[in-house]
Amino acid sequence: MLTLSINGNDLQVDVPDDMPLLWVLRDVLGLTGTKYGCGIAQCGACTVHLDGQAVRSCVLPASSAAGKQVVTIEAIGETDIGREVQAAWLEDEVVQCGYCQSGQIMAAAALLAQNPAPDDVAIDQSLAGNLCRCCTYTRIRSAIKRIGQA
Structure with missing residues (x-):
C-alpha cells in the first residue's frame, strides 16, 4: 500500500511499487486528464508535476512519488x-x-x-x-x- 499526495490529497493506493504513476492516476484514481501518448517518455502527454518539476508519469514508478507532491492537470x-x-x-x-x-x-x-x-x-x-x-x-x-x- 502506497500513500501518494495527489492534488493536495493524501491517498492510499494498493498498487505494485513499479506501476507507472500514469496508470495509478488514470486507472486507479480516475484522473484521466493526464494522457497516455507513447509510454516511453518521449511525447510529454503524460506530464505531471512532482514537487514542482515537470515529469513524465508514464515511466515514473508510483513508489517514486511517495512522500512527494503530485499535481495533475485536474488541479x-x-x-x-x-x-x-x-x-x-x-x-x-x-x-x-x-x-x-x-x-x-x-x-x-x-x-x-x-x-x-x-x-x-x-x-x-x-x-x-x-x-x-x-x-x-x-x-x-x-x-x-x-x-x-x-
Missing part, C-alpha cells in the same frame, strides 16, 4: 500560474485537437514557476519533449510569452 487551474497559463491558452487559441494540451500546460506552468519571463530559447528547451501533432508550437510560445510579459 493546475487552482494555482495562480495554472490559471494564467489556461487563460493565455484560450486567448491565443492554442488548442486544436487538444490531446497534447494537458502535458503542454503542465510543462509551461513548471517553466513559468521557475522562470517567470522565459525567452524563446528557454521555452524551446523546456517544452522540447512535448510533441504536438497539430504543430501549435508558435501559439504555445506566444501564450507563454504573454504570461511572461504580464
